[in-house]
Amino acid sequence: MGAERTDEGALSEGFLAQVGARVRSARTEQGLTVQQLADRAEISRRLLTQVEHGQANPSLVSITRVARALGTELTELLDPLRPSGAISVVEAGAEVLVWSDEGGSSAHLLVATSHGRAADLWRWRLEPGAGYQGLADPAGSQELFHVLEGELTLTADDDRVVVRAGSSARLLSDRAYRYANAGATACVFVRTVALSGAR
Incomplete structure (x- = not known):
């Protein structure tokens, strides 16, 4: 693998x-x-x-x-993300810290759809040099990114793209992919994962 x-x-x-x-x-x-x-x-x-x-x-x-x-x-x-009614709010500070490193990089799961997990919303912070190598998602899956600060390098297949603050990108995530911060300052971005074939 x-x-x-x-x-x-x-x-x-x-x-x-x-x-x-x-x-x-x-x-x-x-x-x-x-x-x-x-x-x-x-x-x-x-x-x-x-x-x-x-x-x-x-x-x-x-x-x-x-x-x-x-x-x-x-x-x-994850329990905190389960809906309680027509509108569910995850209060500030109640998001789920999923991953972090000693350098200050982190991934927070902010909120997710229910009943079939069609999409979830994340906030990531990658310090310079930090990165993530992802597991291929089901066929047809995609991830959406919006960079708030710094720059994010996305790699999939033979494509490598730098997404700068204020810009957005779509990644076909049904293949090996990677995102990283190759810049000199922290990169903060939001990421939506939309899996194909959600139950």
């Missing part, structure tokens, strides 16, 4: 605890053993056990693989 991982950094403890409990619950509801789910997700049994107990430091890609092996997506494993 190669280097499909968050380049550096760690998933937040709160995120890991919440996702771990939900993974364990979903696995048992589906009647799967730890080994069966690990095989489906193409990760080790040991890592899956640690994920379920909130003790591992897996990549964001590994957690995505586990979610997909359970027939769901990462955002569907």
